[in-house]
Amino acid sequence: MVYISEAHPSDVWQMQSNIKDNVVFASPRDEEQRGAIAGTCVRKLGIEIPAVLDEFGNSTEAAYTAWPDRLFLIDAAGHIVYKSRPGPFGFKPDELKSALATLIPAK
Numbered sequence: 001m002v003y004i005s006e007a008h009p010s011d012v013w014q015m016q017s018n019i020k021d022n023v024v025f026a027s028p029r030d031e032e033q034r035g036a037i038a039g040t041c042v043r044k045l046g047i048e049i050p051a052v053l054d055e056f057g058n059s060t061e062a063a064y065t066a067w068p069d070r071l072f073l074i075d076a077a078g079h080i081v082y083k084s085r086p087g088p089f090g091f092k093p094d095e096l097k098s099a100l101a102t103l104i105p106a107k
Contacts (some may be wrong), residue, residue, distance in 0.1 A: 001051040003038035004061035007068035021045065031056040073099045 008015045010029040018024050023041050028034040035053050042051050054060040061067050064083075071091055073082035082099035084090050 001047065001049050002060050002066070002070075003034075003041070003051055004066050005058055006034075006037060012099075067070050070089045071096055072101070075103055 006025055008018050008026060010018075010024050016025065023044050023045060025040075026035045026059055028037055031053075032066040034056060038051065038053050041047070064070070064072065066072075067086075069087040071082070071084035071087065072080055073096060075081050081103065084092060084096065
């Protein structure tokens with residue numbers, strides 16, 4: 001998981017679900033604040049996969065058009081083999097599962 005720009009900062013566009021989940025943050029002013037917010041979100045939302053932080057200039061988000069959030073599957077050669085529509089409503093687990101099946105042989 002790559003943590004990119006905060007999708008719903010309290011000083012821009014706040015969602016009720018953020019309030020309910022107690023993940024309400026203003027837009028970070030620097031990379032240190034972004035890291036602290038990302039760490040808090042990972043813990044409070046119970047995210048169990050490894051997470052890294054996009055740099056403050058948002059180069060990863062820009063390269064992958066990942067805002068507000070997306071699912072990607074990248075093969076061993078570094079090619080994108082699956083890109084979801086924007087989430088969370090564009091997340092289609094069955095599509096990702098099918099894409100994974102093309103990369104991982106059945107046993």
